[in-house]
Amino acid sequence: MTSSDNSRCARAGEIEAFTTPPSVPPIFQTTAFDVADLDQLQAISAGEQHGYIYTRDRNPNHDAFARAIAELDGGEAGVACSSGMGALAAIVLAHVESGDHLIVARVLYGRSLQLVRHLTESFRVDVTLVDATRPDEFRAAVTPRTKLAIVETLSNPLVEVTDIPAVTAALEHVPLLVDSTFTTPCLLKPIAHGARYVLHSASKHLNGHGDVTLGVVVGPRDIMDRSRELASIFGMNANPFDCWLATRGLRSLPLRMTRISETAHKIAGLLEQHPRVGRVFYPGLTSHPSHATAAALLTRGCGGIVSFEVAGDGRESASRFMRAASAIPFSPTLGDSRTTISHPASTSHRYLDASEREHCGVTDNLLRLSVGLEAADDLQTELEQGLAALR
Ligand SMILES: *Cc1c(COP(=O)(O)O)cnc(C)c1O
Numbered sequence: 001m002t003s004s005d006n007s008r009c010a011r012a013g014e015i016e017a018f019t020t021p022p023s024v025p026p027i028f029q030t031t032a033f034d035v036a037d038l039d040q041l042q043a044i045s046a047g048e049q050h051g052y053i054y055t056r057d058r059n060p061n062h063d064a065f066a067r068a069i070a071e072l073d074g075g076e077a078g079v080a081c082s083s084g085m086g087a088l089a090a091i092v093l094a095h096v097e098s099g100d101h102l103i104v105a106r107v108l109y110g111r112s113l114q115l116v117r118h119l120t121e122s123f124r125v126d127v128t129l130v131d132a133t134r135p136d137e138f139r140a141a142v143t144p145r146t147k148l149a150i151v152e153t154l155s156n157p158l159v160e161v162t163d164i165p166a167v168t169a170a171l172e173h174v175p176l177l178v179d180s181t182f183t184t185p186c187l188l189k190p191i192a193h194g195a196r197y198v199l200h201s202a203s204k205h206l207n208g209h210g211d212v213t214l215g216v217v218v219g220p221r222d223i224m225d226r227s228r229e230l231a232s233i234f235g236m237n238a239n240p241f242d243c244w245l246a247t248r249g250l251r252s253l254p255l256r257m258t259r260i261s262e263t264a265h266k267i268a269g270l271l272e273q274h275p276r277v278g279r280v281f282y283p284g285l286t287s288h289p290s291h292a293t294a295a296a297l298l299t300r301g302c303g304g305i306v307s308f309e310v311a312g313d314g315r316e317s318a319s320r321f322m323r324a325a326s327a328i329p330f331s332p333t334l335g336d337s338r339t340t341i342s343h344p345a346s347t348s349h350r351y352l353d354a355s356e357r358e359h360c361g362v363t364d365n366l367l368r369l370s371v372g373l374e375a376a377d378d379l380q381t382e383l384e385q386g387l388a389a390l391r
Contacts, residue, residue: 027244028052028060057232061240065247066216069206072185072250073198075218079228080243084181084201085111086236087215090227091177091197092116093234095147098124103141103149103171105132107360109156109179109201110351116150132162133290139170146174153190154182157307157344157368158281158361161290161297168194177217181205181335182303186257193297196220202242204335205304207249208256214242256337256373261301263379264371268306270380276387278309278365304371305334307344312390314364318343321367325386328379334370339379342368 001009033052035041044051052058066078081087096102096119104116106129119125130137132151149171151162159182168176175196180188184205190198197219200206207214215238217227231237261284268282280287283294284302294302310317322330322341331340332347342348349362371379 025064028240031055055240056235056237058228059240061243062238065243068247068250069200069216070218073218074189074191075198077221077224078216078218079224079231080238081215081231081236082238083213084203084215085115086231087199087217088112088115089234090231090236091199091217092148093230094223094226096125099145100147101126101143101145103128103130103138103146105151106130107132107155108150108152110348114351133160135163135166135170138167142171142174148177149174150177152179152182153188154303154305156348157366159283159305159307161283161293163293164190164193164195164297182305184253184257186254187298187300187303202246203333205257206253207246208253208335208337209249210333210336212242212245214238214246258301259373260304260371263376264304264306265302266376267369267371267379271308274387276311276390278311281307305368306371307366307368309363309365310367310390312365317365317390318367320389321386324389325382327382336370337373339372339374340370344368
């Protein structure tokens, strides 16, 4: 190697400018961006020129994904974060300091409840837990220090539907953050119903192929700028490749959500008729306590989550079912192209103690399906295999 080879190697891989743009956006897999001079640095930092400096702060793939979700959800801007939990941390930290107050739905994704509990225990943020199906509880909980209320569109795993217009009316000036992971903007647009912010775990339906960990939050531009800054300070920024994959996933999102909702509705109806199944939870069923709210808000489908209780003795029956229905993978996620099954008591709700689990309706014989893109007939056969194995 000559010394100029050393320099060639160090600077290798430059792409010559060309006139035909790529049909698909490239992945900007770069830590930083080269800045022409100090004037340009100043202009970009001040927002006078559109440019990028450092990927932890901002990256074209973050922006492309977050902008797409902001447009779909009807928000001004969005921020992509390293996970759904990262997005939740960023937006919550943009609102509270010690002594402030949050109103939080009692039934929330397990890790989200843990995050809130951590804020209480370590940072003296006060939290009032409320029943998301009771808007009056939100009204009663508001104090002068209430900075934010947090709900999910559909609860996990009993799929109760939050009446977002009623909750925002009850909260008056307190901003509402809606975790819309289960519904996506294809089925529900919370901002149109009065919510200030929408959050998604893009690890689920938005990406839809089970190969990404990513989150996004959408809302007014000033708070999104603050949340992006917090995501950078705490290192909760998204990775460009995950943003690129999730943006690709979006292209089929409407087709997937429609198909998933249709299949889930069909499967829920079949399970409800089966003698070895106890209660079935799907808001599209007239038997579901949230059916009326679903009929008003979820006119394009109720999503892919169906929960049901298997007959028999709790955890043992659940286990027997899962082994016999082995074509359906046991995977503690949702929103994959494959239908997956989960045992909430051992997965999403394992961080809660027994009484908290009971409050969430999570019994040991409860299973949760995240319906995917397979043929409904195949799923029916596979579920019947599982049920046939029950005593
Ligand atoms: C998965 C999930 C989250 C957390 O998202 P990650 O991307 O796993 O961090 C938050 N809310 C809901 C409703 C979820 O299902």
